[in-house]
Amino acid sequence: MLVQLQVRQFAIVKDLNIELKAGMTAITGETGAGKSIALDALGLCLGDRAEASMVRPGAEKAEISAVFDIRNNLLAQQWLQEHELEVDDNHDCILRRTLSKEGRSKGYINGAPAPISLLKGLAPLLVNIHGQHEHQLLSQPDHQLRLLDHYADHSSLLQTVRKHWREWQQLRKEKKQIMERSEHLSARQQLIRYQVKELQEFNLQEGEFTQIETDHQRLAHASTLRDESAFAINCMFDGEHNNAFSLVQTVIERLSEQTSVDASLQPVVDLLAEAGVQIEEAVRELRHYHDDIDVDSEELVQLEKRMTSAIQLAKKHQISAEQLPELRQQLEAELAEIEQCSDKAEHLDEALIEAKQAFITAANSLSQSRIKSATKLAKNITDSMQQLNMKAAQFKVSVDSSIEHASTLGIDHVLFNVSTNPGQPLQPLQKVASGGELSRISLAIQVITAHRANTPTLMFDEVDVGVSGPTAATVGSLLRRLGETNQVICVTHLPQVAAKAHQQMRVEKTHRKNSTETIMVPVQGDERIIEVARLLGGDEVSEKALANAQELLAS
Known part of the structure; x- marks a missing residue:
């Protein structure tokens, strides 16, 4: 408190x-x-x-x-x-x-x-604060629903409904996004499918175009390569006169004879010996190369065709020929994503049905709790209204459950109906009650719902506006009774209410x-009698007002 x-x-x-x-x-x-x-x-x-x-x-x-x-x-x-x-x-x-x-x-x-x-x-x-203008909210259906839920005290049911509502709405949002994306991509799907098919049929592999260029270059110059390699072999080894290998061998023999005269020539002789070995190795490689060269005009034609097709296909997509395999992978992935949209939409349909049913099940449980509490709340409000000098008053809380009302609060539309005069049919609260009646009905509801609250401190800010006479005394009694179980702080202008505190x-x-300054002081003993008398008669406190005040306090 x-x-x-x-x-x-x-x-x-x-x-x-x-x-x-x-x-x-x-x-x-x-x-x-x-x-x-x-x-x-x-x-x-x-x-x-x-x-x-x-x-x-x-x-x-x-x-x-x-x-x-x-x-x-x-x-x-x-x-x-x-x-x-x-x-x-x-x-x-x-x-x-x-x-x-x-x-x-x-x-x-x-x-x-x-x-x-x-x-x-x-x-x-x-703290739970009840304002003086709360009766103005009473005609609003949303506020009526909140009051019923507050009285029913079924927060766990509300949380369950909110949870299933969020899950259902999230799936609906995902489905909408998928459908919008699917519609957006449907026109592109045919184009991509054609492009993927074309790329798959051409089937250019990673690095293949570079190899085609290399092979084409080699085949296009095969004759020249054969001639030049044969000339090189002849110059280095096969020539009858002055081939490179024979010259090196001659130099080695002559310098070797001179190493006995000057040993510093030996490193030169060694290097020339190594050169001879290298020449022999080079000639062997050239012979293999020469023998492997195949002047195949048909293969050259095929390479030219594939290279030309690759260049044309790449030009169509405004990329280099080397990028065609990568483009194919990208388009295949995009096509798969588009096609998965419809599959995912089908799976979402199943999840949506389950989520909606879970929400409806939870909402129905909440509806049953509201209907049960509505009957009790209506009876208690009717009793309180009759205590507040509305003898023939009848109050009913109707709960209309329909999926059309679906929201985070369930599927219910709550309406407070009232009849304030004998023979008058029950009608929506906002159409029937006068300002004074609305204030009393609001007060009755606030006091009753406060009884069900877990909040230890309740504050009422001039909620007794429009109440007077015997009804005011009843209001005071209601608030005092509430003060037996809760701390009640009440701002009031009524002596009958103040006297009950x-x-x-x-x-x-x-x-x-x-x-200007406002102060607040406790009022006790005779001062309280004077204060209640002032509420009864104004600034001029008469003996009669004092007697009435004393009587109110004594009661």
């Missing part, structure tokens, strides 16, 4: 430090005094949107801190542990928010910096020269 709220330099609050207790606390004060200022400040601490205008004029920054005792709040303790935000030995959870005059805000949880998303994530486990606080606005 909320045990302390400290507000500095926020709006018209300069410095406010209040301590709160269990049970029902009523916050009262004259109109315009700023009774809701504490709730607004707390909302900022819980992650509400911050604006630079919230900083008190003349101040550098606003600062709000709220201390919650969570020793009995296991959900909040677990959340803090999961996010590694330690709690002190007193089991206090401290939220703090600062806001500079430039509009920059920072959040803290137990002293650790925390993004606003974390404040918003923790907030529902600590376990404790009361008064909001005052003071003016000093050019500044």
Whole structure:
């Protein structure tokens, strides 16, 4: 529960430090005094949107801190542990928010910096705030669905439905993308299939064109190569006169004879001997080369045809002939991808059917839970409406289940129907109820759904607007009863409601020269009698008002 709220330099609050207790606390004060200022400040601490205008004029920054005792709040303790935000030995959870005059805000949880998303994530486990304009949301079907789900408390079913909805929609998205891509590529598919077939039939292998060029070059010059190799063999070895090998041998013989005169000639003789060996080896290789040369005009013609075809095919695709094998691989891969689209679409159809059925199954379970809870909620609201001086009122929650309503929230369309007068048929809430009736119905729903909440602290911001007389006393009794199990903080202008509170606080606005300040002080004993009397009769507190106030407090 909320045990302390400290507000500095926020709006018209300069410095406010209040301590709160269990049970029902009523916050009262004259109109315009700023009774809701504490709730607004707390909302900022819980992650509400911050604006630079919230900083008190003349101040550098606003600062709000709220201390919650969570020793009995296991959900909040677990959340803090999961996010590694330690709690002190007193089991206090401290939220703090600062806001500079430039509009920059920072959040803290137990002293650790925390993004606003974390404040918003923790907030529902600590406080549930019911605003004075909540009845305006009551006519919206989406809000009616949220209220029913809140009352039913079937969060696990909602999570399951959301999970299957996301899976189903993801598969639908994939199917759509595949179909769009398939349509886009269908025209290209025929072209690619023709190109692949042409490349496959030509079947040029990796490196083949380079080899064709080499072989063509050799065959085209075969005669010249044979003649030149024969001439080389003759010059080096076969010539009758002055061939290279014979000359080298002659030089070796003559220099060898001179090594006995000068031994330094021996290295030269050795080099010439090696040269002779090299000449013999070269001649052997040339003989093989000469014998292997085949002047095959038919093979030359075939090579020329294949080379010409390769060049023409490459020119068609605007690439070099050497790149044809790579192009073939690319086009074959693209064609396979296109053809796989239809196969994948077929597999996705099966997965889509399964995902849709899983969603429908989960949604039907959620629908059954809603229908069951709708009956209980309608009965409780009917009883509360009758207590709130709508004696003939009847309330019904209809749940229309259809796949046409499919969304992340299931397949249900929820509608609140009401009859406020005898003989009047049940009709949609927004078409029947007047402003005052709508306020009372909203209050009844908020009190009933609050009973089902796990949130320890409930705040009501003038939710009793449009209520008076005996009905106001009933509202006070409802809130006090709620305060027996939850901490209830209620901003009210009704004496009958304030008198039912376990404790009361008064909001005052003071003016000093050019500044205005709002303060909040606890009201006890005789001061509380006077405050309730002021709510009854205005600033002039009469003896009769005091007596009425004393009677209200005593009841």
